[in-house]
Amino acid sequence: MRRKRFKTMKIRKNYNYTLIILFLIVIPLVAIFLGSRITERIVMPALYSDLPLEEDVLEEIINSDDLNNESSDKEEALNQESEVNNSVLEEQATSDLLPLSVFMIQIASVSDTANIESFVEELNEKKLPHLIYKIDNAYKVYILGLTNRMFVETQLPYAREYYPDAYISEIHLPAKKISYDKSKEETSESIIKDLNSLIEIMDKQAKEWYNFINKRSELDTYKELLIQQQTLVGQLLEKVKDENIPEGLPKSENVEKMIHHQESNIKHSLELLEDEENIYRLHSLFLDNLFRMLETIK
Numbered sequence: 001m002r003r004k005r006f007k008t009m010k011i012r013k014n015y016n017y018t019l020i021i022l023f024l025i026v027i028p029l030v031a032i033f034l035g036s037r038i039t040e041r042i043v044m045p046a047l048y049s050d051l052p053l054e055e056d057v058l059e060e061i062i063n064s065d066d067l068n069n070e071s072s073d074k075e076e077a078l079n080q081e082s083e084v085n086n087s088v089l090e091e092q093a094t095s096d097l098l099p100l101s102v103f104m105i106q107i108a109s110v111s112d113t114a115n116i117e118s119f120v121e122e123l124n125e126k127k128l129p130h131l132i133y134k135i136d137n138a139y140k141v142y143i144l145g146l147t148n149r150m151f152v153e154t155q156l157p158y159a160r161e162y163y164p165d166a167y168i169s170e171i172h173l174p175a176k177k178i179s180y181d182k183s184k185e186e187t188s189e190s191i192i193k194d195l196n197s198l199i200e201i202m203d204k205q206a207k208e209w210y211n212f213i214n215k216r217s218e219l220d221t222y223k224e225l226l227i228q229q230q231t232l233v234g235q236l237l238e239k240v241k242d243e244n245i246p247e248g249l250p251k252s253e254n255v256e257k258m259i260h261h262q263e264s265n266i267k268h269s270l271e272l273l274e275d276e277e278n279i280y281r282l283h284s285l286f287l288d289n290l291f292r293m294l295e296t297i298k
Contacts, residue, residue: 093185095192097249097297098199099175102290103152104131104145107163109138116141126162129283133291140169145287147203151210173298180246187239188246194236195249195297201229202290209283219282223273229289230266233259250296258296262289 110116116132119141123130131142143159143166146152152168159166180188208222237259240252249255265285272282 091182092179093182093188094177094179095189095246097176097178097192098196100173100199100202100294100297101147102145102171102294103147103149104142104169104171104287105152105156105159105166106140106142106169107159107166108141110141111138113139127277127280128162129280129287131284131287131291142169142287144283145290146209147206147290148210151206154210155213171294173294176248178246178248180248184246191236191239191245191249194232194239197232198229198236198293201225201232202286202293205229205286206290209286219273219279223270226266226269226273230263230270233262233266237263254296258292261292265289 108119110119116139120130120132123141123143128143131145133140133142143163144152144155149168149170156166156168178188178192205222205225208217208219208225211217212219212222237256240255240259245252245255265288269282269285272278272285
């Protein structure tokens, strides 16, 4: 009986230990574990609801920001450049310089200056107008030059009677815009206007030569044009002496040099008009003026 009672007490004691372990250790541990899982699944997503960005998406956004910044910088730079350009344009003015074309009958191209002297003697004997012009390390020999190809073509058969290999050579200077400071607009416009007037006068002189060669008129109008040219180069000389010449044109000293040659040629031409035997020299002086103009404004 005692043994049975002792056994019952032992069972109860073990049961009590089990309950103690269950309530004091196991249940709290289970509760802690369950609580952490609940917290992880419910609370954490609420705090960090945005999903992390993948690497390529993040890089795209970063690059996009960089591009936006770069685009903004470029736009700002372009705006600044545009403002500068507009400012420069506001301070600049432009005028058009007329084109100039010359058509010549070329009879030779020589490299030895000794041959040139013999050519000049021969041309003078034949009373043929002539001009020798150095281009590309060779001396070109011309016997007639005008500003219209048709005018020159009519004389090519005549030239070939003396020089069978004669042909028409051409030089063209296109029209161009000349820029200058607005502060010098009045003087610059005046200089360019005078240069254009010189080109127009020479074109008219070429037409008078065509009419004279084809016996359509005398050189009376040509004389009037020479006097106009003389007045024009005189006033142009005063302008280029006192003021800087506009950008896009040669230096003042080069224009002055051309003017001095033209003044001398015009004076000599007015004298030769009274000497019918030397009319061919008159055309040679016209050619010289024409080519010096080309050299100056090219």
